[in-house]
């Protein structure tokens with residue numbers, strides 16, 4: 001259940017940012033979640049809802065952007081998207097180059113889980 005600790009870390013970061021921007025109200029919190037993290041967006045939403053109660057960001061909407069995995073192949077130089085096999089197992093991702101089938105690949109996207117934007121409500 002690493003959603004819980006990751007969710008809590010994101011909430012902490014959002015609250016810190018929100019406090020710096022006081023007294024404006026936060027309307028949306030945008031996070032990026034890579035598909036390779038195996039994080040479940042619904043679960044993250046739920047954690048967000050329960051952990052932000054009575055905080056400065058309690059009414060903010062959580063916007064989750066899913067990041068598709070991408071690689072750079074060390075063998076043939078391919079750069080780009082990878083298709084994950086259907087029975088992809090999140091605990092042991094097996095990623096190979098779609099061009100040369102090499103396993104010597106560098107993951108360039110899909111592992112992120114970060115706060116990337118906070119939207120503030122306009123001051124009245």
Ligand SMILES: [Zn+2]
Pocket residue numbers: 073074075076077078097098099100101102
């Ligand atoms: Zn390759």
